[in-house]
Amino acid sequence: MTKDRRDHELDALLGGAEPPAPSDAAREKAMSAAMSAFDAVQEAKEEQAKAALHQGADEKTFADIQASEPQPRQRSREQRGRRGWSGLFKRRPGTRDPEQESRPMRTYSYRNRYAIAATVLAALATPYVLTGKIIPGVDQDLASLLPTSSTASQRPPPISARGADPTLERQRMAALRARENERLSSQIPTNSLKGMRLREQLLVQNAQPNAIAESFDSAQLNHVAPTNNLTVAPSPSRQEIIGNRDRFEAAPVNPFQQTKQEPVSTFSIDVDTASYSFVRRTLRGGQLPPPEAVRIEEMVNYFDYSYSTPSDPATPFEPTVAVYPSPWNQGTQILHVGIKGYEVPVAEKPRSNLTFLIDTSGSMTSADKLPLLQQSLRMMVEQLNPDDTVAIVAYAGNAGTVLEPTPISERSQILRAIDRLAAGGSTAGGEGIRLAYKLARQNFDDDAVNQVIIGTDGDFNVGITDPNALQDYIEAERASGVFLSVLGFGQGNYNDALMQRLAQNGNGFAAYIDTADEARKVLVDELTSTLVPIAKDVKIQIEFNPNQVSEYRLVGYESRMLAREDFDDDRVDAGEIGAGHTVTALYEIVPVGALVAERGQQESLRYADAYSTANILQQRAEPEPAELSEALSGELGFLKLRYKLPNEDTSRLITRPIQSDEAQSIESTGQDVQFAAAVAGFAQLLRRSSAVERGFDYGDVERLARRSEGADRSGRRAEFLSLVQRAAELSNQGRYR
């Protein structure tokens, strides 16, 4: 038969290439997921049948949550809408109850609410740019280089076309295009969905001129409706999750703002540091991280800085400010703002009532998962006080209590329970969560830190038909005073988005634990700060003085920008800060009169070629006259910091003027400030930010960091240096550039 002949030819071509057998763990996981879905459907049928009879008194069952599913859906849609068009018409959703703390942390609205006309303009411009009419050749180039990312990423680098060395000409063209794109992008308002999409596309093209083109459409679609397709498939595939991550990461790089037009900058603090762990893991794995995985503020905030701390919990922090010349651009300055949370004395540390919900599914077997998790737990138990209590629930197929709430005074019993944990079986997190909350409530103490802490590689959602339902469940539990945190383990970090989302809605923290060192940092060194919040809804606003600062740019915090009026609005949620946590923000500012070269997105340089330098100088030397008193005119800007104490609903305000004569040389700023600058510089290089001068490289970062390494008791700064060297090596191999 012809068939035989054909197969023979195929045999010859494909040889013995056969798909490997599925792993038992994956098989079991899939089986269990299917069975859970089956059960959920059956249960839903039954529930429907006896819906009238069923009165959910105290305990919400998951079926209840499923039944009430349309509600959260609608709300989250509106929430998402705020990021896009609706932000234009509506300041904030009036539907939200301001008393209720259950808003997700990242409900920010965008700062730049330009006129609707501008939005429409952007919308009109979009199709042109997207089809490559304005930037001819960009899309086509990228497309020809890499047909689809999925195929490209599935081949090991040596075979892949990805690493092909770009010619110098191509590099030059890419750089030109990148500049052009960035300039275009800075003109597109951020307050429209399409405008954002356009900006994003341009910036991504900048970031990876010869890597893979990202169609923002897919990410954006995920952003608008990230879970719509998950109703039946509770385990989102890795790609979808990566898409969800994009929701935070794909925020466009903050451009320079003209002080005259936009004198006020507002943002929420961010104490997460997961981005750093992820970058570390990627670099150690021999790859440069994808630019969008780099969140500059999370990199900077990973490190401890010894800012001054107040001794009074009522004023939980005072800002530390420094102004110095920018290490990565000629002529600009960096405004460094650091705050450190009040350190709770050990004696005052509240009691902890912790319930661990541990994923013991088959996928947790590898050494960097369950064994590392067990090690982390042991470390943590050593840190707790005798009257703290710990309970452990394991989930794999069925949930079970491994350890009833036990005081730390019976440490050996706890350690034995930790030792008994073993991976095997499949994941069905929903049941486990209910059990964990039940144990947490059993031992509930108003004055204690009551937390459920999930430890998982990300597969805990199997068994729940809708992540939104899970989120609602966690929000409801938070209202009862039990918070939720998530410890992520294992390679890929691919459920980061869901973990962050759950932890944020549970008022807890999300940490990615890749090494025992990281476990020590999160669960030992910073245990108090991670567990004990000292202030919530912390927002920072700076008003710049146009007589001193012609332009400014916030470095990082792209996903944390707030509208100017959100600052004074106590209903707008923002980041929490824990005891002893440090938060650092850097602004790059252009002093009036400074001539700054090489900055693509600076609009006033757009026609630089058409004007003589003298012209520009003249323009800049003549700021618009403003009637300011002598005292005020000497100020660079005015820093305002708003926060609420953990159990208060009214915010408090801290202010501090920043004097122009505070500017000093970078060497005299002290090691912490310099080190923060080194990390920010590194992050911007990894992000391939074109806001950084082309001459600035990993060598500069290294010199800066080496100079400011200090005593480095934790060894983290030394580790940073090794990562810088690693990145330098990798970038020389031409993998991306």
Next chain:
Amino acid sequence: MADGEGPPTSTSLSKPGPTDWRQSDWPDDKLISAAVNGDRDAFGCLIDRHYDRIYRLAYGWMGQREAAEDAAQDVVVKLVNALPKFGGQSKFTTWLHRLVLNHLHDIARKNKRRRIDPGVVFEDLQIAANEMATDDALASRRALAAVNDLPEKLRDAVLLVHWEGMTHEAAGQVLGCKGGTVSWRLNEAKTKLSELLGEPIEKRDSARGKSKP
């Protein structure tokens, strides 16, 4: 109570249920109708029986273990709601193959032009390191990658006929086309594969699967 099944206080860290199902000798259609009517075990048995097939197809299509595992899991979960829609007009496996391929196409559409997934790169690096030693493994990896580079329709045809051992007619039923179309697609696929693998078919014929370049 907190638990859906099993005593809530017991640790259930051991592997879940047994794989020898009491319905294991039932034919597919009997299992399906039982499952649609709420027979949990029948559904389990059905999934158990066909999981490998689903995974194999997903792997061949995606060329990446974890992605294939995820996809296979998504498919079996999808089956819960899809099963009642199986009308019995065709063989279950035909219908199932179509369901799987549709799902894979959906995923591919979603992922089009998406950026590198660092996790995947890790795995590939690891595999590359582990397998670099043996020529055969490398060749097989190259072949898998080549299949992976085929246009979607050609890839479908190769997987169904070459790996699933289907006749052209049967593959045509899955893909909604004639057997002749499948034959044509296979021919195209072979041309593409020999280009991708860098050797003309005639030479490779004598090499019999040793695809060392």
